[in-house]
Amino acid sequence: MSNIKKQLIASSKAGNFLVKIFTFYSQEKNDQKDLEKHLIDLHNTGKINIIKEFHKLKNIDEAYNFFKTREILEPVLPKISAPANTVMECVKHLISEAGNDMAADTLIAPFIEFMAADEKRADEVLNISLEEIDEKFDSITPAILAGAKLNLKVYASKTIELSQHSNIQIQTRAIHAIGRIDYNKDNDLIVNAITAIESSISNNFNELLFATVLRSSYSLCNHNSVLDKRVAKIFKTVLKNHNDHILHIASSILGFENNIPNPIVKLLLGALTHTKPQNKGTLLHIDCGLKKLLEKNQAKEIDNVIIFLEKILLKESNISITQFISVQQEIICNAKILNKIVTKWLLSKKSRLGKAASDLVSNISQQPLHLSVDRKKLPKLDNDTYLFLAKKACGWFFFQPVSAVSFILSLLDKAPENERQKIAEIVFNPLLISYPGSVKEYLESMLPNASKIQAPIISTVIKRFENYHNELEKAQKTRELIPSVAHREIYHRYRTRMMEQSMQEAEKDSLFSHLVTKKLILYGNKAINYFKLNPEEIGNRQEMELQSHSLSVEVPTMEYLNSNGSEYIRLNFQLEGCTS
């Protein structure tokens, strides 16, 4: 007998078996396959009852890591001989101990394999499960899946029978199993399964059952595309219910399934507009799904996404486009989609969509987005549409001035002559006046490539701004108007306090500040440290140069010159002509 085996037997007797195998498993020098073999052998020869030992595994013991230790059982389980009921109890215990962890269910597959090794095991587990329904642990599905591996027809038939069971728990689990059985392309069985699902939703509504139906029917549709229509019908019925659980399953289908048939996509998107803002997980799945649709870069899909976003944003004020991070990034990276959405939403006369356009454009990257009007969206012969759009762009993108100006300039070429001057006025005041840095730079950079219509307007605006600036400079020589030293000092103290507060707030949530230790250096611009490997030596000298980090933001001058008025203009531009 090998030394390891002896140690394992000794540890089992000493009551520290789990600690021992964890230690052994953690040491890189040890071959984990060897450990598996030893455990299987020791169990099957009756020297150690592994199931009994693992039943003792708790998610609280600090002498071993729960999940790592449990991981040792996974390859061992299918290869041992043990009564099915004790294995089931052990698996149930280990899953229950894992709690809500994402890795909780990784033991199910080995459990299925364990049962699939002997049909009696599956039968036994299924029988126990049907007699004593465990609310928290579904052992019916694994038993059916294991049984179906051995005898597909019998177990498919059993499952269909159970799917009409009077107990909703059994019925739900059977429906779940229907979706997971490998039918081995047996169309008759698949059709029977879909019929069973259809039948299951014809009676009373149950949230869990309907959600399971959604998932299982979609799995069947994967097996056989001929069933798309019937599955779509099931989806239609189920998705009439805007229950959180159902919507969550719908979102996971949208988010993680590929090549979903278009009718089903439409049904999913339609239902998911009812998602509640607090259901962050569902929104996250939707984000993934929408991103995938956009990635296809097909007009129909893009339209579906835009319509969905519009509906959900208009419906729920607490949902923002910024919650769909992947979608936002996808849109931003695709100028055509971005311009289409921005134009459509600014024209919509709906303030929530205007706000969403603003959120979309205010991306976190430092580079300003250059926008351009999507001319296809411009209604013909509509008076003041261009001026209307210019105002909206100024109002909603005021804090992204380059985006605002780029969009407004793109309007000039097609704008009627009588609107051009008014549009140019918006570029000058408030945009250029507020952002003499970025907007002026942008206008100057635009000038060489500007169209025949744009060029003279841009030149005039720049010239006008230079005159304006000269006048400001002259006025600034008026020393009489400078705030008193007392006011300047009070403001300085106030600003310092505000900065400190926001710094503290930011540090609270900063991951970086939790990772590092802070040291204050009072003088100099280098830090010298000696790193010791052991207390006796002097240590290695390390010199670290300090790096300066800065971030500059162009604060709109209007904030100083006409704070209230500027906000008022902004609001007016945003809301003028809006119907909601």
Next chain:
Amino acid sequence: MKLIIREYLASLRERNELDALLQDLLSQMGLEVFSKPSTGSRQYGVDIAAFGSIQGEPKKVYLFSVKSGNLGRSDWNSGQIQDLQPSLDEIINTYIPTHLPTKYKNDPIEICICFGGDMKEEVRLNVTSYENTHTTERISFSEWGGEKISDYIEQYLLKEELLPENCHRLLRKSLAMLDEPDISVKHYRQLIESISAKEYTKDKDRLTAIRQLYLCIWILYSWCREADNVEAAFQASEISLLHAWQIVKPHLGKEGKTSQSILQTINAIRALQTQISLDFLQQKIIPHTNNLYALSSATRPSCHLDTNLKLFDILGRIALAGIWSHWYLQMLQPNNLDEDIKAKSLQIRDQYISSIKQMIINNPALNWPYKEDQAIDITLAISFLATDKNNHHYIHSWLFNMVNGSEDFLKQNKCYPCHLSKYHELLEHPQNEEGYKEKVTQGSILYPYIATFAALFGFDDIYEQIQKIKREQLPHCNFQLWYPDETSEEHYYANTDVHGATLCDVPIDESQQSFLDLIFKECEENKNFENLSAITFGFYPIILLASRHHRLPVPPHFLKQFLTTE
């Protein structure tokens, strides 16, 4: 101190500055000034003529020919009308033989060559040989340079018995801090208060006191002018005028030589305050009113609050200057002698009107009062603009924007008007705490004044909007108006104590007529306004000046004039 006075003298201009000072100085020295600079153009070389004895010398006729700054070759005889030699020739050849009052025909004459600075060596020989050539038994010459005049000023106006050393120190401090006007004015205010707080038992002492005020503000102003920052002088001139009025009140309407001198001096202080105001507004403000955001930007603000506070302050100043110009025109009308002066005054008044309008258009922060006491500046501006009916439409649009904005910001909890006045509190306004809004809007004069104008000018929409604000946003707020009381005459000018009475809960919920009836009924009931000396003697802008400077609401009596015109 002497150096300060010399600096000041050297900076004075010839007309209306150095000659005006000299006149006061000579009077203070006990001489009888019989030809004054204010009477018109110089008379055959003589700017000022006086008779009397200086420092125990025999009585003489002193004829002054005044030049500003240093006396150099170019001032002697370079073909200019103001040159010294031709002036002296005129005095000898024309003034003395033909224009000297008969009663002085036999008295000795001293021709005084007066200049604010020093005599340059380059002209010394010319002057000396001229003096040697023209000195006779009766006619002698003397040089009144900066040194001599400052000696006399120290001796006759500022000697310690007349102005204590601590006042000298305050004046020096005030001059040293000109670039920080608030600090400079703080010292100056203490100086003025220590002069005006004295109990004057003799009229002569009172005359000396206001001459000192006049001299102090002149010194400050001349230094400010040199520093190209007249802010301290602007504020100081207002303080000086108000305190001077407080001192001279007992002499108003009185006959007698001293009383007349006192009245002349207060008139000179008023003229100087007007000059400083004109200087400030014409050179520093008005050139920028027609440029978008120019004045807002000139405030070089740390935040929007700085812009707001300074703009309303400037608005009040222009409006008050406009009211003074309007008053001046009213004073002129009965005589209607000088068409040029009238035309110029009209031009100045119209310029103030258009400047206010331009300023509001180009500095939209003026649509958003933050502080209740900005109602004072708004009231002054509207009172002035409304002197011309053509401005009613403009007033309407300004008030409409203001009221609309205030209502929106009250709803949105943004920078709505409040009765906080401290800068640090305003910086943090508004806050989101529960009950904060109610706390900082417990009382208002802003809305009642706007409502009064709205009712007077028939701006129904604005009146209704204010009713709505009161009803929906500020039901807790005491809408009030302030009236002078029997103690106001004592405290109004120098702001020595709290005074006046407040009409509480003005009935904004009632019709415009009932609202106005109550406000003006209280004016009828309250006779204290008519009894204010500035009102009794026709100097009503002094009351408005006191209101602006001491941040007191404008008495509603001033608005009554618009009741009759509508």
